[in-house]
Structures are given as C-alpha cells and as structure tokens.
Amino acid sequence: xxxxxxxxxxxxxxxxxxxxxxxxxxxxxxxxxxxxxxxxxxxxxxxxxxxxxxxxxxxxxxxxxxxxxxxxxxxxxxxxxxxxxxxxxxxxxxxxxxxxxxxxxxxxxxxxx
Amino acid sequence: xxxxxxxxxxxxxxxxxxxxxxxxxxxxxxxxxxxxxxxxxxxxxxxxxxxxxxxxxxxxxxxxxxxxxxxxxxxxxxxxxxxxxxxxxxxxxxxxxxxxxxxxxxxxxxxxxxxxxxxxx
Numbered sequence: 001x002x003x004x005x006x007x008x009x010x011x012x013x014x015x016x017x018x019x020x021x022x023x024x025x026x027x028x029x030x031x032x033x034x035x036x037x038x039x040x041x042x043x044x045x046x047x048x049x050x051x052x053x054x055x056x057x058x059x060x061x062x063x064x065x066x067x068x069x070x071x072x073x074x075x076x077x078x079x080x081x082x083x084x085x086x087x088x089x090x091x092x093x094x095x096x097x098x099x100x101x102x103x104x105x106x107x108x109x110x111x112x113x
Numbered sequence: 114x115x116x117x118x119x120x121x122x123x124x125x126x127x128x129x130x131x132x133x134x135x136x137x138x139x140x141x142x143x144x145x146x147x148x149x150x151x152x153x154x155x156x157x158x159x160x161x162x163x164x165x166x167x168x169x170x171x172x173x174x175x176x177x178x179x180x181x182x183x184x185x186x187x188x189x190x191x192x193x194x195x196x197x198x199x200x201x202x203x204x205x206x207x208x209x210x211x212x213x214x215x216x217x218x219x220x221x222x223x224x225x226x227x228x229x230x231x232x233x234x
Contacts, residue, residue, distance in 0.1 A: 004155075036225075044156070044204065044225040089155050099210065100146060100169065101223060103155030 002027045006090045006104035013080055013111050021075040021107045023064075023090035031092040033057075033066050033073040034101065038087045047075075047088070080111045115139060117226035119205050125232045126195055133191045134229045138207030145188050146223060147180055148204040149173065156204055162188060163210065195233045202228040 007022040025031060035047040035057070048057030053068035062077045073090060090104040118137045126132050138145045144163050148156035159178070160170045164185040174180075177195075182188040192199055206223040 043227040044206075046222050046224075049222065091155070099144070099208070100158040100161055100171075101148075101156070101206075102158065105153070105155050 002029075002031070002092060002094055002102050004090050004092055004102055004104040006088075006107055008105070009108040011107060011109045013109070015082055015111055015113050016079045017111075019075070019077040019080045019084075019109065021088055021090075021109070023073045023075065023104060025071050025073065025090075025092050027071075027092055027094055029094035031094045033064070034091040034093070035062070035064055035073070035075050036089040036091055036103075038089065038106075040086070044089070080109070082111045082113050085109055085111045117205055117207050117224050119203075119226040119229050121229055122227060123230050123232075125234065127234050128195060128197060130195055131191065131193045132195060132231065133189055134203055134231075135187060135189050136205030136207075136226060137187045138205070139224055140186075142207035142209045142224075143185070144208045144210050144223075145182055146206040146208075147188070147190050148206065150202040150204055150228070151200075159190075192231075195231075197233045200231055200233045202230050204228045 004025050032051045034049045036044045037047045038044050048059045050057040050066035053066055056065045064073050064075045087106045087108050089106045091101045093099045093101050120135045146161040147159040150156040158171050159174050160180050162182040165182050177193045180190045205226045208223045
C-alpha cells in the first residue's frame with residue numbers, strides 16, 4: 001500500500017540553526033510528494049511539492065528533493081526563524097489511486113530566539 | 114476571501130446525536146475531499162467527490178457517515194449516532210483536476226479549509 005513515515009518530534013532548535021525533517025515513503029504507483037505546514041491555530045497550507053524524481057521543491061527558504069532511489073523527500077532549511085514554529089506534514093498522492101493525500105503523522109518544530 | 118470555508122468551526126454534541134458539517138470549496142474546483150485528523154496524527158482520507166459524483170470512500174467511513182455534494186458545489190458530511198471516538202477535526206479540501214488528462218497532468222494542489230472540530234461528550 002501507500003504510506004509516509006516521517007521523523008517523530010518535537011524538534012527544538014535555536015534561531016538560525018539548520019533544519020532537517022526526514023520523510024520516506026512507500027507507493028504502489030508513481031507518487032507526487034508534498035510538504036504541508038500547520039501554524040498554530042491555522043489550517044493546513046501547502047509548503048512545497050515535487051511531482052517527479054530529482055525535482056526540487058522550494059518555498060520560503062525550505063527545500064526538499066524527490067529521491068526515487070531512496071524513496072525520500074527530506075525537508076531542509078538553512079536558517080530557521082521563530083516564525084517557522086509549526087507542525088510539518090509530509091504527504092504523497094498517487095494519480096492512479098485517486099489523488100487523495102496520504103499524510104505522515106507530522107513533526108512539531110519549535111524554534112526559540 | 115475565496116478560500117475553502119467550513120461551517121461550523123466547532124461542534125460539541127452528546128453521544129448518540131447526529132451532526133452535519135458543511136464545506137464550501139473554491140468555486141472553480143471540481144474535486145472536493147474530506148479528511149479526519151485526530152490529535153497528534155496526520156489527516157486521514159475519508160472520501161472525495163469529482164463534481165457531484167462520490168468516487169471513493171475510505172474504510173474509515175463507516176455506515177454512520179454519509180457525504181453529499183448535490184450540485185457539485187458545496188458538500189455536507191453527516192455523522193449519525195455519534196460516538197466518542199468520532200471526536201476529531203474534520204477537514205475539507207478542494208482541487209482542480211484536468212479532465213481527460215493522463216498521469217501527472219491531473220495532480221494539482223489541494224487547498225484546505227480551517228476544519229470543524231467535533232467533540233462528542
């Protein structure tokens with residue numbers, strides 16, 4: 001079946017530290033990969049996406065590269081800010097399976113100044 | 114604001130009561146999804162519509178749950194005889210999919226609403 005595994009949190013960092021949140025997936029088809037973010041008190045927002053192998057999604061200083069050989073889509077940011085504190089969800093969808101998103105459990109990031 | 118809206122934002126009910134939630138998608142979007150999110154977990158897919166047709170239902174959608182999208186615009190999710198285990202955030206999302214496309218052409222971003230938080234006492 002299709003599934004997403006992401007590193008458990010919480011992740012606690014100081015401002016300007018480097019961030020990595022690991023995400024690996026299993027998929028029966030050829031998935032598109034996403035990172036969604038949920039800020040406190042707000043709804044889910046798409047952070048970035050990649051639709052084919054070796055694509056790099058990027059937004060707001062965050063990046064993730066679609067690695068088919070390692071079935072991974074790790075989220076990185078070179079210098080986090082307090083405003084990045086949120087819950088981050090890795091997700092996939094498989095067109096042939098109806099494009100419903102399959103989410104990981106989420107990783108809570110807390111950044112202190 | 115032309116985003117996805119959901120109503121109500123919060124619902125508290127007693128076990129055994131019926132509840133109904135509404136979702137208004139982005140107007141030009143032809144796909145509408147329902148998800149459920151419990152504390153500390155990622156959203157789990159429940160069902161989706163393309164226009165007015167309900168194309169897929171998850172195993173999570175027991176026979177107490179029913180969803181409709183009668184005119185291909187807004188959707189409702191009804192839970193009958195609520196149980197304490199139904200307490201969760203119910204999320205709606207919409208997207209636009211290219212008709213007649215193949216492969217990746219039809220995979221477009223899903224936009225989420227703020228959710229309806231259900232508490233069953």
